[in-house]
Amino acid sequence: MGARSRSASGSRDGDRRIGRRALIVGGAAAAAGAAVLARDELGRLWWRVPGVEKPRTPGEVDYAGARWVAASEANWRRADRPDDFGIDIVVVHVTQGSFASAVKAFQDPGHQAATHYIVGQDGRVTQMIRELDVAYHAGNRDYNERSVGIEHEGFVDRPEDLTDAMYEASARLTAGICARYGIPVDREHIIGHVEVPGTDHTDPGPHWDWDRYLALVRRAATGEPSREPTGGTRV
Numbered sequence: 001m002g003a004r005s006r007s008a009s010g011s012r013d014g015d016r017r018i019g020r021r022a023l024i025v026g027g028a029a030a031a032a033g034a035a036v037l038a039r040d041e042l043g044r045l046w047w048r049v050p051g052v053e054k055p056r057t058p059g060e061v062d063y064a065g066a067r068w069v070a071a072s073e074a075n076w077r078r079a080d081r082p083d084d085f086g087i088d089i090v091v092v093h094v095t096q097g098s099f100a101s102a103v104k105a106f107q108d109p110g111h112q113a114a115t116h117y118i119v120g121q122d123g124r125v126t127q128m129i130r131e132l133d134v135a136y137h138a139g140n141r142d143y144n145e146r147s148v149g150i151e152h153e154g155f156v157d158r159p160e161d162l163t164d165a166m167y168e169a170s171a172r173l174t175a176g177i178c179a180r181y182g183i184p185v186d187r188e189h190i191i192g193h194v195e196v197p198g199t200d201h202t203d204p205g206p207h208w209d210w211d212r213y214l215a216l217v218r219r220a221a222t223g224e225p226s227r228e229p230t231g232g233t234r235v
């Protein structure tokens with residue numbers, strides 16, 4: 001979400017295409033795959049058989065620190081990532097509104113956009129779309145299919161909105177995402193909405209401290225306490 005000059009983000013992503021795998025692999029092929037797998041391997045990998053989706057439990061979250069609130073199904077597309085689409089990007093957004101208003105927008109089927117997560121200024125994390133699924137947040141279909149989107153509560157022109165608690169909570173969340181999918185912790189793979197090709201959005205804006213954020217993600221990834229370095233930028 002975030003500042004934008006035109007209302008454009010949702011419509012480009014609003015397709016409901018059937019997953020590549022579902023098109024390619026029919027029942028017979030899936031059965032053959034299952035036989036091979038059963039012969040060779042453990043049952044716990046059954047969901048890796050093409051055409052078989054991973055199990056889903058209502059209310060389940062991908063990040064242990066998150067609370068689940070479901071987004072409207074109009075704002076995302078069911079998928080089976082990372083098997084149908086690989087995940088190699090995290091997209092950072094700023095909401096241009098309150099935490100509550102972002103949750104409400106993502107629950108609204110008319111909004112046509114939502115991120116997987118929202119991080120509050122107090123450090124709370126809400127997950128609204130499973131990482132398995134494609135959220136409409138980047139305004140670019142390819143980037144939506146390959147990314148996880150994270151909203152941050154605040155306004156791009158208010159540096160005081162970017163709190164320590166929010167940076168640290170978001171960094172822990174992103175470190176977990178990077179670990180799950182083998183995403184390198186760098187600016188090629190952790191990007192702002194403004195950097196998505198074709199976007200007219202400006203978030204997370206000029207006050208987002210990328211050096212600080214990447215350092216916090218790396219620290220969280222290595223399990224070190226996420227404390228500010230001496231002389232580190234305070235916001």
Ligand SMILES: [Zn+2]
Pocket residue numbers: 001002003092093094137193201203
């Ligand atoms: Zn955005």
